[in-house]
Amino acid sequence: MSRPQAPVPEPTPLVVVAAGTTAGSAVREAGLPGKGPDAVVVVRDAEGRLRDLSWAPAEDTEVEPVAADTEDGRSVIRHSAAHVLAQAVQQLFPEAKLGIGPPVKDGFYYDFDVERPFTPEDLRALEKRMKQIIKGSQRFSRRVVDSVEAAREELASEPYKLELVDLKSEVDTSEVMEVGGGELTVYDNLDPRTGDRVWGDLCRGPHVPTTRHIPAFTLTRVAAAYWRGNERNPQLQRIYGTAWESTEALDRHLELLAEAERRDHRRLGAELDLFSFPDEVGSGLPVFHPKGGLVRRELEDYSRRRHEEGGYEFVYSPHITKGALFETSGHLGWYRDGMFPAMHLDEERDENGVVRRQGQDYYLKPMNCPFHNLIYRSRGRSYRELPLRLFEFGSVYRYEKSGVVHGLTRVRGMTQDDAHIYCTPDQLQDEIRSLLTFVLDLLRDYGLDDFYLELSTRNEEKYVGSDEDWERATDALRAAAEASGLELVLDPGGAAFYAPKISVQARDALGRTWQMSTIQVDMQLPDRFDLEYTAPDGSRQRPVMVHRALFGSIERFFGVLTEHYGGAFPAWLAPVQVVGIPIASDHVEHLLGVAKELRSRGVRVEVDTSDDRMQKKIRNHTTQKVPFMVLAGANDVENGAVSFRFRDGGQLNGVPVATAVAAIADWIGRRENSSPTAETFEPAGAAG
Structure with a gap:
């Protein structure tokens, strides 16, 4: 949308x-x-x-x-709201010790060391106290602390703030809005009538002029958080909130959150029987149920068809390999923390336990690219074969930390729609432009069409290769991105260690941004794997390697589309495309005949023969988000017709069976991404 x-x-x-x-x-x-x-x-x-x-x-x-209504303005409002929260906490819970309280995307939080966890009743009391503070128009006043020693004396009762002061004295660094720059500063909240200090906090600022400039806020939840994100440190209580420039903006945000919760793919996955995460399998390792399997198969099959049309060749590679392959690619040096631990295999011992054959480490693969390089290198290559486009739905495994794993959008086992293109330097620019067009067109086919591009450039502390190679690769990506006409946003230092990349950022139906496809120009792996092709003059030359993932991973793309459509998948993707609902048992036979005709056209159809009343059947299948509900009563049977009920409650009556079957098959065949309604789906002959 x-x-x-x-x-x-x-x-x-x-x-x-x-x-x-x-x-x-x-x-x-x-x-x-x-x-x-x-x-x-x-x-x-x-x-x-x-x-x-x-x-x-x-x-x-x-x-x-x-x-106030800019991103920077909102950030300052939220940071100021975090201070008001901390003030309210210490007024209602005097024993509370302060952690840190930064603004974050769409909100803020503050960490506290308290004797017991905060309750929902505590949050309500804190909101009430915050409103009183805001109404009091306290003034935020910046004060420079003369020395580290003076700061230690002033903050003697705040152990976590003292730790930040000590960090500041050891190295001039910043720690989440607390210390920074060349000085230590405190922000005092001053009574507007007397000028007396009411409360204060170590902070580098800035802040709004007075608490009255925090026009709309709410506290949202409490969570546990380790001090400075380290599990060896004490666990604190983190209160989250959000603040905006107006009540209207806050209301819009809260409604967006409510709608996002309704669309949460984890919730819909259970309600629609699509997938699950059994404890017996492990964190971040989903299993797809039959209905989810149907959706996934449709996603993959259509992608395969488009890749075949685009000149890609399909390859397959194993899930594990000897560690030497990842030493060659550089992954063991640069990406080891993101890989599952090694499996030590193949060792042999004699009857006395003496090793007669050394074992070796095998790893679950985190990437497919080294395998594709071996396929390329398996025989000599001519320039006439280039560009060579290799494609694989390859399963990879990454050891994401448990706190990062999130439904289908952050998993430990995933299937990438991974392609690697090998081309000559002269072909590179045209190939990237063609790739970007291919990627955007295919995403549009799935119903995403609001994009911008992000260009990730070299991390100066974590890269391999020459400056010249990185410059050539980055310039080629930038030129293709600019030629697309889409907005281009820079991501300095965001590239992988071996290559810069363009990532396609797609906005969903709620306006949220998801990273989708990536395109990387790699001058390093062809060197590491000694890849060559024979040029027209007979010389041996290095190809350029382009990495391209379109979905990123099938699992993540499945989760994004589930939320984008709110579980109401387009008819061509829906696990059940049509359900027949008889008004009475006498009408079942008629609908079974309709279902047979639909199946002959490749339509996924069921007939509800349960004992439930018709209205309950309609409610059940509306909840299951079936795009076409086909009803039949006595008049329909007599006239060789059916009636339609749609997700939005609209209805069409008396449609001849042949017309209905043809219209459904045509709608699905066109891969319409909108939900059918009585207005948009009106076959000839419908009575209305």
């Missing part, structure tokens, strides 16, 4: 802050809003740093006002 793009905002006019005056006074003199969703809450200086409105530069400075 495509979503309308937000209009590009007009550039924010710059304002000049006169030396010795505050940014807030300059904003007011410029007539910019101080209230409402577009209120200016901070400014950005020439170096790109966000500054409080109370900031007063030593010389005239041009700044960019930052409004």
Whole structure:
């Protein structure tokens, strides 16, 4: 489902802050809003740093006002809300010790060391106290602490803050909005009438001017979290919340969360009997049930057909291999932490236990590319064979940490639709453009059509290969991305150790972004595997290798599509495409005949012969999100017809059987991605 793009905002006019005056006074003199969703809450200086409105530069400075309804503005609001939460916690739970409280995507959290876990009743009490603090218009006031020793003295009762201060004294670094830059700062909350300090926190800021500038928030949940993310450290209580520039924006966000919960693929997987995660199998290792298997098969079969049309050749490779293969590819050096531990095999001992044949380590494969390189290298290759496009639905295994595993979207065992293209340097640019077109067209066929591209460039601390090779590969990807006409976003340092990449970011029906297909240009693995081709002049040359995953993994793509469609898959993907519902037992035979005709057209159809009443059958199959419900009563039987009931409750009556069968088969054959309705699906001869 495509979503309308937000209009590009007009550039924010710059304002000049006169030396010795505050940014807030300059904003007011410029007539910019101080209230409402577009209120200016901070400014950005020439170096790109966000500054409080109370900031007063030593010389005239041009700044960019930052409004509440921008990403940076919301981040500042959320960080300020985290401080208000911490203040409320210490007022209601004086023994609580403070951890950290940063803004995060769409919200904020704060960690606390408390005697007992927070309860839902505690959250309600904390929300009430936060509203009182916000109503009090306390002023956020930045204060520089003179020295590390002074900070230690002031924070003597806060052990976690002291640890951050000690980190600061050891190395000039930043720790999640707490310390940073060249100084230690505290933000005090001041009473607006007396100016007295009510509360304070170690923080680098910035913050909104007053608590009144936090117009809408709510606390959402509590979770356990280890201090600084290390399981060897104490476990703290983490309270999550969200804050926005207006009540309307908060309400929209909460409704989006509610809809996302309704669409959660883990929930729908159980309700629709698609897949499960048995404890006996292990974390992150799904099994697909018959209905889920049907959906998955359709996803794969259509992809296979398109790849055949695109000139790909199908290959297969084993799930495990000797470790030497991954030493050659570099995975054992660069990716070992993401691999399952080795299996030591093939060792032989004599009757005295003396080793007569050394064993060796085997690994479950995390990637398919080394195997494809061996296939390429299995015989001599001519330039006339290039580009050579090898494709595999290859199962790979990655040891994701248990806290990261999430349904189908983050698993330990997955099947990649993995392709590797070997081409000459001269073919590279055209091949990448063709690949990108192929990828985008196929994703559109599955119903995703709102994209932007992300270009991940070299991590300067983790890469192999020459600067020249990386530059050539990156330039080729950038040119193809720009030629696509899609928005291009840079991801500096986000590339794998061996190659830069383009990733296709797709927005789903809720506007959420998912990373889908990736295209990587690799100049390194052809060297590592000594891959060659014979050029027209008879010389031996290195091919360029392009890695391409379209779904990323079948499992993840299945989860994304489940949420995109809310479980109501298009008819061509639905596990049950048609269900026949007789009004009475006398009408079953008629629907069995209709079902036989549909099956002859390749349609997946069932007839509900249970003892349930018709209305309950309709409710049951609507809940199961069947796209076509075909009903039959006495008039339908007499006239050789059927009636239709759709997911949205719409109905069509008296459609001749032959017409109905042809129309259903045509709808499925066209791979329509919308749900059929009485308005969009109206075969000739329907009575309405």
